[in-house]
Amino acid sequence: xxxxxxxxxxxxxxxxxxxxxxxxxxxxxxxxxxxxxxxxxxxxxxxxxxxxxxxxxxxxxxxxxxxxxxxxxxxxxxxxxxxxxxxxxxxxxxxxxxxxxxxxxxxxxxxxxxxxxxxxxxxxxxxxxxxxxxxxxxxxxxxxxxxxxxxxxxxxxxxxxxxxxxxxxxxxxxxxxxxxxxxxxxxxxxxxxxxxxxxxxxxxxxxxxxxxxxxxxxxxxxxxxxxxxxxxxxxxxxxxxxxxxxxxxxxxxxxxxxxxxxxxxxxxxxxxxxxxxxxxxxxxxxxxxxxxxxxxxxxxxxxxxxxxxxxxxxxxxxxxxxxxxxxxxxxxxxxxxxxxxxxxxxxxxxxxxxxxxxxx
Numbered sequence: 001x002x003x004x005x006x007x008x009x010x011x012x013x014x015x016x017x018x019x020x021x022x023x024x025x026x027x028x029x030x031x032x033x034x035x036x037x038x039x040x041x042x043x044x045x046x047x048x049x050x051x052x053x054x055x056x057x058x059x060x061x062x063x064x065x066x067x068x069x070x071x072x073x074x075x076x077x078x079x080x081x082x083x084x085x086x087x088x089x090x091x092x093x094x095x096x097x098x099x100x101x102x103x104x105x106x107x108x109x110x111x112x113x114x115x116x117x118x119x120x121x122x123x124x125x126x127x128x129x130x131x132x133x134x135x136x137x138x139x140x141x142x143x144x145x146x147x148x149x150x151x152x153x154x155x156x157x158x159x160x161x162x163x164x165x166x167x168x169x170x171x172x173x174x175x176x177x178x179x180x181x182x183x184x185x186x187x188x189x190x191x192x193x194x195x196x197x198x199x200x201x202x203x204x205x206x207x208x209x210x211x212x213x214x215x216x217x218x219x220x221x222x223x224x225x226x227x228x229x230x231x232x233x234x235x236x237x238x239x240x241x242x243x244x245x246x247x248x249x250x251x252x253x254x255x256x257x258x259x260x261x262x263x264x265x266x267x268x269x270x271x272x273x274x275x276x277x278x279x280x281x282x283x284x285x286x287x288x289x290x291x292x293x294x295x296x297x298x299x300x301x302x303x304x305x306x307x308x309x310x311x312x313x314x315x316x317x318x319x320x321x322x323x324x325x326x327x328x329x330x331x332x333x334x335x336x337x338x339x340x341x342x343x344x345x346x347x348x349x350x351x352x353x354x355x356x357x358x359x360x
Contacts, residue, residue: 024215035259039328041307044315048108049074051314052135054176056169057144059086062192062272062306064143067110068094069310072101075108076135080115080126080144087112117144117168118154124256124358129176135179139188139313142169147238150230151223158354162219165241170248170351170357177265186264186320189252190312191245193269193325198335199239200226205343213342219350244270246338247347248327251321255348270308311349 053070057063058079064282072078081087091110098107113129116122120140128135143164152160158167165268173189180187205213217224222313249269257263258345310320313328324331325338 007254008246016331019110033044036284039307041311041315041329042317043307043310043312044069044073045075046073046314046316048314051075051138053064053141054078054080054137054234055132055141055143055201056080056172058118059090061081062302062309063141063143064090065092065306066143066309066313068097068311070313071110072098072110073314075138076111076112077108077111078130080113082114082116084114086114096126104248107133110144115144115172117164118160119161120156120168120171120354120358123168123171124175127172128346130176131179136183137187138183138185139190140173140176140180141192141309141313142172143190143192143254143309144169145192145241147234149234151225151234153221156354159219159223161241165238165337166244166248167321167351167354171355173248173252174355180265181263183264187268188318189265189267190309191249191267192272192309193271194238194242195271195327196235197243197246197338198242198338199236201335202337202340202343204236205288205340215241215244215343215346216350217234243337244347247344248351249323249325250338251344251348251351258324264319266320268312268314268318268322268324268326270326272305272308276311 012017048070052076052158053067055063055067055070055077056076059081067077067090079090081090091112094110097254107277113126114122115126148160151316154160154163156163162206167245169191180189198249202213205218207214218237225233227233249267250264252267257265257267308326308329312326315329316330325334
């Protein structure tokens with residue numbers, strides 16, 4: 001009781017300090033309520049009985065909460081993850097949480113699919129295992145993502161974040177496309193992108209010698225560094241992967257959906273917001289301290305961060321809508337670099353090159 005008494009004494013003797021403190025608290029409360037927390041979606045309330053979902057990276061963060069809601073609302077949910085042990089533990093956790101939830105509407109089922117996005121062979125096997133079930137997919141949620149603390153490469157020779165966040169998911173879309181096309185109800189593809197695409201701009205990809213734009217040197221060996229400062233380089237590399245998530249949506253929509261009245265598949269991406277999650281666990285120690293404090297004060301929790309994903313996956317408000325980037329459950333314009341057609345076309349060719357060996 002000594003500290004509260006001392007604090008009250010100080011504030012009573014300094015009314016201006018008291019007023020400033022009250023204003024600061026009120027400002028922070030308003031900031032959190034109206035800006036940080038974001039909006040809620042009616043996607044959490046939909047009856048999902050009989051619907052089939054795949055959620056990648058569902059063992060933690062917004063992926064696990066998304067899977068929990070889909071299951072609670074009656075969906076059959078496949079958790080596509082690298083670790084079977086973690087996936088089965090999360091399945092148990094979700095079941096326990098939902099059993100305690102008095103507002104549940106119609107519990108579905110939870111299943112594990114092995115998926116290692118850092119190995120394209122694993123992506124192909126994951127798709128095969130799903131197709132063997134005979135289920136027709138209603139929604140593919142490409143949620144999994146990683147941030148590394150250095151530039152590393154996969155066994156296929158691609159930069160690790162690029163393969164895990166983008167290329168592996170693109171192959172998964174290709175392998176499941178025909179299955180989704182057969183769904184008479186229509187299927188949705190949801191890609192968790194990020195405002196982090198603002199970390200890069202057109203000038204990062206301009207080659208003065210060839211007088212053109214190119215992103216390939218940031219995808220395959222040898223890598224071209226964005227910056228001599230490693231942490232900036234890694235952040236820009238992550239930003240590039242989130243930019244490519246947006247390119248994925250724009251390209252697939254324009255190539256396969258926009259001018260095809262018979263296509264019942266939609267594809268959209270979203271910025272989940274700044275989330276309290278383990279995504280930055282590989283950041284340098286000093287950054288984990290800084291980010292930890294920032295997460296506590298200014299970041300969304302996983303429920304708040306899942307609203308955009310659940311909106312795109314379940315809300316009737318986006319039925320039939322495709323080819324857009326969402327933030328706070330509404331269409332938002334991404335940064336200008338997302339409109340760079342040279343980079344978009346180069347990325348489309350890259351995806352075709354990467355996927356082709358695994359489609360036969």
